[in-house]
Amino acid sequence: MRRKIIAGNWKMNMSFAEADDLLATIIQDIDANGLPDNADVLVCPPALYLELATDMASGKELLVGAQNVSSQPAGAYTGEISAAMLASVEVDYCIVGHSERRQYFHENNEELARKVDMLLEHHITPIFCCGELLDDREDDMHMEVVSAQLEEGLFHLDEEHFRQVVIAYEPVWAIGTGKTATPEQAQEMHAFIRALVAKKYSKEVADQCQILYGGSCNAGNAKELFSQADVDGGLIGGASLKAGDFATIIRSV
Numbered sequence: 001m002r003r004k005i006i007a008g009n010w011k012m013n014m015s016f017a018e019a020d021d022l023l024a025t026i027i028q029d030i031d032a033n034g035l036p037d038n039a040d041v042l043v044c045p046p047a048l049y050l051e052l053a054t055d056m057a058s059g060k061e062l063l064v065g066a067q068n069v070s071s072q073p074a075g076a077y078t079g080e081i082s083a084a085m086l087a088s089v090e091v092d093y094c095i096v097g098h099s100e101r102r103q104y105f106h107e108n109n110e111e112l113a114r115k116v117d118m119l120l121e122h123h124i125t126p127i128f129c130c131g132e133l134l135d136d137r138e139d140d141m142h143m144e145v146v147s148a149q150l151e152e153g154l155f156h157l158d159e160e161h162f163r164q165v166v167i168a169y170e171p172v173w174a175i176g177t178g179k180t181a182t183p184e185q186a187q188e189m190h191a192f193i194r195a196l197v198a199k200k201y202s203k204e205v206a207d208q209c210q211i212l213y214g215g216s217c218n219a220g221n222a223k224e225l226f227s228q229a230d231v232d233g234g235l236i237g238g239a240s241l242k243a244g245d246f247a248t249i250i251r252s253v
């Protein structure tokens with residue numbers, strides 16, 4: 001049985017005080033109500049608040065992820081944060097290749113592959129994002145696009161390392177738009193991704209691989225999305241900023 005993962009991606013939102021407050025509320029809820037047995041829950045706050053988050057989450061069931069990492073190990077890269085730095089404040093996960101990073105910061109699969117390597121070297125679990133643009137889907141190219149992203153960004157890994165990675169399918173047209181993929185569209189793509197993994201590695205590796213859905217997942221639609229056979233949880237943006245909605249999503253697995 002694959003474990004589910006619910007990951008909150010806070011993006012570039014919240015002041016320090018607001019982040020502190022949201023973390024405290026999420027932890028209180030987990031302390032009071034526990035977590036579903038089959039799920040891991042994490043939040044990915046802005047980098048500036050990671051140490052606050054790992055401190056507050058220490059000894060609790062909450063895990064912490066970063067939103068980005070440098071592809072370089074160390075040195076003169078002003079403004080960047082290395083995998084070693086993330087590891088030094090006990091970050092567990094890191095999102096890699098979110099579509100906003102691909103679009104606004106021109107990150108390509110080659111650079112993302114290096115980021116994945118850096119994270120694995122420091123025992124941080126990459127959450128590798130893939131997903132097509134609306135044009136790709138309208139041109140019936142969505143499978144090809146996702147396949148190329150995985151091939152170039154992730155499939156350079158040997159089996160041992162690949163087993164340490166989580167995949168997030170996030171159709172770009174669904175992110176922050178309120179327009180969710182239908183459960184059938186999500187399931188179709190997740191099954192396709194799992195088949196690619198089986199072909200590249202093995203069926204056993206594919207059966208273990210956790211594939212999250214992201215894109216306007218919310219308290220109202222999470223249950224149906226997570227009930228699909230190949231959907232192993234969600235990467236949640238907007239709805240993860242509201243403690244009540246996030247709690248409902250956690251309990252939808």
Ligand code: PGA
Binds near residue numbers: 215
């Ligand atoms: P959204 O974002 O839930 O606000 O659509 C998801 C994501 O970008 O990870």
